[in-house]
Amino acid sequence: MKKMTLALLIFSNLSLMANTPASVDFLRINQNVELLSIVFRLAGHPEYNSTKYETYTKRVAEHFAHHQPHPLIGYTQQLRQTQGISYDAVISMALSLDAQLNPLVDFSKTPPDRWNNESASEFTRLLKLFYQETRCVDFFKQNQTLFDSTAEHFQPVIGSFDTAWITKFFGESSSQKLKIIVSLGTGDHCYCVTNQTEKGKTQTYVVIGTWAFDGNGIPAYSKENCLPFVVHEYAHSFVNPLLAQYENEFEAYGNSLYPLVKDLMVGQAYGKWQIMLNEALVRAIVIKYLNDHNFNNNVIANTINQDKKMGFGWVTVLAKQLYIYEQQRSVYPTFEHYIPQLLDFYKNLSAMATTHQNN
Numbered sequence: 347m348k349k350m351t352l353a354l355l356i357f358s359n360l361s362l363m364a365n366t367p368a369s370v371d372f373l374r375i376n377q378n379v380e381l382l383s384i385v386f387r388l389a390g391h392p393e394y395n396s397t398k399y400e401t402y403t404k405r406v407a408e409h410f411a412h413h414q415p416h417p418l419i420g421y422t423q424q425l426r427q428t429q430g431i432s433y434d435a436v437i438s439m440a441l442s443l444d445a446q447l448n449p450l451v452d453f454s455k456t457p458p459d460r461w462n463n464e465s466a467s468e469f470t471r472l473l474k475l476f477y478q479e480t481r482c483v484d485f486f487k488q489n490q491t492l493f494d495s496t497a498e499h500f501q502p503v504i505g506s507f508d509t510a511w512i513t514k515f516f517g518e519s520s521s522q523k524l525k526i527i528v529s530l531g532t533g534d535h536c537y538c539v540t541n542q543t544e545k546g547k548t549q550t551y552v553v554i555g556t557w558a559f560d561g562n563g564i565p566a567y568s569k570e571n572c573l574p575f576v577v578h579e580y581a582h583s584f585v586n587p588l589l590a591q592y593e594n595e596f597e598a599y600g601n602s603l604y605p606l607v608k609d610l611m612v613g614q615a616y617g618k619w620q621i622m623l624n625e626a627l628v629r630a631i632v633i634k635y636l637n638d639h640n641f642n643n644n645v646i647a648n649t650i651n652q653d654k655k656m657g658f659g660w661v662t663v664l665a666k667q668l669y670i671y672e673q674q675r676s677v678y679p680t681f682e683h684y685i686p687q688l689l690d691f692y693k694n695l696s697a698m699a700t701t702h703q704n705n
Contacts, residue, residue: 369509369523374497376527377486378440379553383531386436388414389422393433396533399556401563405489413480418472425465433615434537435460441541441551447474450544500528500567507576511635516584517680524580527553538579552579570645577635581628589624592685596623599692603699610657629653630665660695667691
């Protein structure tokens with residue numbers, strides 16, 4: 347059996363510097379993200395079972411199809427039922443491990459989001475066994491060319507990302523570089539994860555899935571179809587902690603609005619009003635970004651229509667609030683200063699929704 351340390355030779359998270367904004371590290375394909383995507387695919391998690399990338403999913407099936415009885419797969423299925431380990435919790439774990447699948451931090455003190463020390467420790471123990479017994483080293487080595495070519499196709503998206511716009515919008519500066527990863531295994535799902543590092547700091551990652559292809563089945567990444575999702579996920583790293591600080595103030599309005607769109611929200615794994623408000627604001631920010639960067643009107647219209655179909659019918663009026671904020675930056679130097687006006691917006695929206703419902 348080949349030693350796991352060989353994984354270091356093929357661990358595909360080398361930064362691309364050319365045409366990459368100074369505040370971004372493009373980590374290309376991350377082996378841990380792909381490995382856990384495969385594990386959760388084998389465990390039957392629907393969000394990790396996209397078949398759109400036929401070439402890749404066929405290779406995964408051929409290599410791993412005979413290993414589904416592995417104890418790790420059953421344990422992974424159990425974790426979804428008992429702890430809700432799915433979606434971003436999977437990526438959070440993947441990026442909490444080093445190239446040898448050892449924790450970057452002490453899980454007894456800071457386990458990944460939605461995990462606890464016991465489940466995180468048992469999962470990593472079984473993951474190491476799975477890695478060895480299923481010859482993962484061979485799988486990643488055999489597919490290195492595919493990973494490299496995929497990353498090269500994604501590079502132009504990174505080069506067009508205006509990270510300075512995001513920090514200027516929120517009025518926050520950071521010396522930390524955003525780390526962006528493109529993934530084959532997450533399908534049409536994208537994630538933003540902020541983890542603690544071994545040095546006790548935090549690091550934000552954006553993981554972008556693969557869902558569009560050309561006539562030859564090659565991943566097709568473009569500014570129009572991918573960059574809105576990069577903006578969306580990066581904005582979450584600012585929005586989520588900011589709105590969490592004012593959770594008590596937003597609670598009444600969130601509880602008033604959420605039941606009206608609950609079915610649509612639950613269908614997207616947005617199981618709480620807090621997530622709904624985070625998503626609404628992030629989507630409004632994306633609309634403003636697209637307008638400010640002169641995206642095609644059809645792209646903007648399609649983005650808005652999709653948001654509304656997903657239950658965020660107030661996204662355009664919320665986006666107008668962002669223009670009011672921008673026009674008065676001398677009064678609101680950061681977005682946090684604008685929170686009282688955002689609360690007023692949701693107070694009025696909640697009242698109108700209640701009145702409409704009663705009538």
